[in-house]
Amino acid sequence: MKSILVKTVSVMVILLFFSPFQANAGFLGIGKPGPGDPPGSWTVGEMPEGDTKTPLLFLHGLNSSSSTWFESNDMYQQAYEHGHPTAYLNLYPDQSNWDNAELLTEILPEIYEYFGEKMMVVAHSKGGVDVQTAVVHYDASDYIERVITLGSPHHGSELANLAHSSWTWWLAEIIGMRSDGTDALQTGNMAYFRSQTDPLFDPSTVPFSTISGTAWGSFGSVLYFGGLYLSIYGTNDGAVTLNNSRLPGAPEIASLPLDHFEINQGHLIFPYLQGELNQQNITTHSGSDGANMIVRGGELRNEAEQPFTVESDVNELNIFLLASDELAEASLHAPNGKLYQIESVKKEPEHSIFYGTYVHHFKVQAPEPGMWDITMSHDHDASYLAVAMFEGGISEAVQMNLSNLQTSLDKNEIILSETSYTVYINDKKMSDSSTIQSLPLQTNQSQTLTIDIEGKTTTGQPFERTIITHRYIDEKGIVYD
Numbered sequence: 507m508k509s510i511l512v513k514t515v516s517v518m519v520i521l522l523f524f525s526p527f528q529a530n531a532g533f534l535g536i537g538k539p540g541p542g543d544p545p546g547s548w549t550v551g552e553m554p555e556g557d558t559k560t561p562l563l564f565l566h567g568l569n570s571s572s573s574t575w576f577e578s579n580d581m582y583q584q585a586y587e588h589g590h591p592t593a594y595l596n597l598y599p600d601q602s603n604w605d606n607a608e609l610l611t612e613i614l615p616e617i618y619e620y621f622g623e624k625m626m627v628v629a630h631s632k633g634g635v636d637v638q639t640a641v642v643h644y645d646a647s648d649y650i651e652r653v654i655t656l657g658s659p660h661h662g663s664e665l666a667n668l669a670h671s672s673w674t675w676w677l678a679e680i681i682g683m684r685s686d687g688t689d690a691l692q693t694g695n696m697a698y699f700r701s702q703t704d705p706l707f708d709p710s711t712v713p714f715s716t717i718s719g720t721a722w723g724s725f726g727s728v729l730y731f732g733g734l735y736l737s738i739y740g741t742n743d744g745a746v747t748l749n750n751s752r753l754p755g756a757p758e759i760a761s762l763p764l765d766h767f768e769i770n771q772g773h774l775i776f777p778y779l780q781g782e783l784n785q786q787n788i789t790t791h792s793g794s795d796g797a798n799m800i801v802r803g804g805e806l807r808n809e810a811e812q813p814f815t816v817e818s819d820v821n822e823l824n825i826f827l828l829a830s831d832e833l834a835e836a837s838l839h840a841p842n843g844k845l846y847q848i849e850s851v852k853k854e855p856e857h858s859i860f861y862g863t864y865v866h867h868f869k870v871q872a873p874e875p876g877m878w879d880i881t882m883s884h885d886h887d888a889s890y891l892a893v894a895m896f897e898g899g900i901s902e903a904v905q906m907n908l909s910n911l912q913t914s915l916d917k918n919e920i921i922l923s924e925t926s927y928t929v930y931i932n933d934k935k936m937s938d939s940s941t942i943q944s945l946p947l948q949t950n951q952s953q954t955l956t957i958d959i960e961g962k963t964t965t966g967q968p969f970e971r972t973i974i975t976h977r978y979i980d981e982k983g984i985v986y987d
Contacts, residue, residue, distance in 0.1 A: 643706075
């Protein structure tokens with residue numbers, strides 16, 4: 507009997523050691539969660555005095571932890587003062603919504619037993635997708651009274667598409683930003699998720715509501731890159747567009763002039779959780795179908811150059827140089843030899859899809875046409891992603907229907923016979939020709955498409971553009987984008 511017991515214990519230890527995820531750490535007690543607390547761990551706040559209201563369970567988003575509700579955030583204090591008991595759960599910071607939903611469903615009975623009643627869940631960013639997955643596809647509805655999501659990418663984020671584009675490969679290898687979590691948020695994958703989830707979602711069982719943000723800071727702020735990038739897709743909070751934060755079957759409590767990091771701040775949000783304030787009128791825009799950017803990337807072995815072309819009539823040029831380190835030196839060279847220096851450097855913060863990268867920003871008003879060049883140097887090997895964004899030029903003359911990948915070029919501004927396309931699917935080059943060929947539709951596949959366009963304007967000037975999109979093809983060959 508003793509030898510059997512020893513063997514059994516040994517097997518259990520080996521299984522735990524090789525488990526792909528950390529074991530459920532469970533309840534850690536009353537107080538502030540630690541930044542290194544493992545997935546599956548949860549803490550509770552002090553119990554408010556007197557009669558208490560519905561318990562609140564707070565869920566964090568991508569690349570984050572439950573500390574987000576405490577660090578430079580008064581959400582706990584707001585909840586305590588309003589009489590709500592609180593709990594804070596650590597999900598996997600970089601895993602898919604399916605993995606987090608399974609973990610959440612495993613832990614919910616423990617938290618339910620602690621409070622003795624159903625909870626209202628307040629979920630920031632991807633946490634909103636995680637909890638809906640748990641409610642619809644697992645058994646989480648037995649423990650949840652209602653859900654409010656804060657800036658959640660219910661239809662994905664185009665920034666996730668960018669993170670998985672072919673030009674981002676070098677940077678992703680170092681930073682590790684191509685996680686299962688970011689892959690799940692690509693817009694095609696989320697469109698497929700919506701097709702699986704919306705028909706099963708019953709808001710009468712567990713009602714959902716949303717709160718969205720519409721601000722992304724000023725020049726030089728940490729969300730400026732994400733906000734400007736997403737602006738071509740519409741009003742956004744620097745990480746998620748307004749349209750993508752809206753959930754079918756869920757009313758929108760408010761759309762506020764807050765960015766993605768402000769939208770989980772207690773003093774800014776709690777009145778809306780209490781239903782004390784009405785929705786504000788926000789001016790929004792729907793974005794553009796034009797192509798307004800060039801995306802390039804590569805390795806930086808001590809020194810590197812990245813050329814790109816600017817056509818005439820560009821009103822403003824913004825260049826965001828994302829690197830795995832803050833570069834020792836980077837400069838922008840105009841065709842006439844004029845040198846532009848970096849205007850700001852910001853490290854992408856927690857919650858960001860590009861968490862861990864340094865964003866070097868150049869800005870040029872009315873850039874002259876011709877070949878521009880970014881030069882970089884660093885004291886050790888690094889990698890970079892360069893995103894050049896154009897206001898004006900031929901941007902509106904290059905239109906693409908992302909559903910069928912058909913381009914529409916304005917022949918009054920572009921010489922059609924001089925236009926060529928290079929197409930990559932998931933980092934693999936698929937075609938290089940004067941037309942976009944029929945691309946392979948492999949079933950049960952997630953495809954990130956990077957389309958580089960080169961051509962000439964009717965005035966004879968060369969131009970370049972990059973279009974990035976994503977689609978998912980299910981087992982029947984149906985495309986979701």
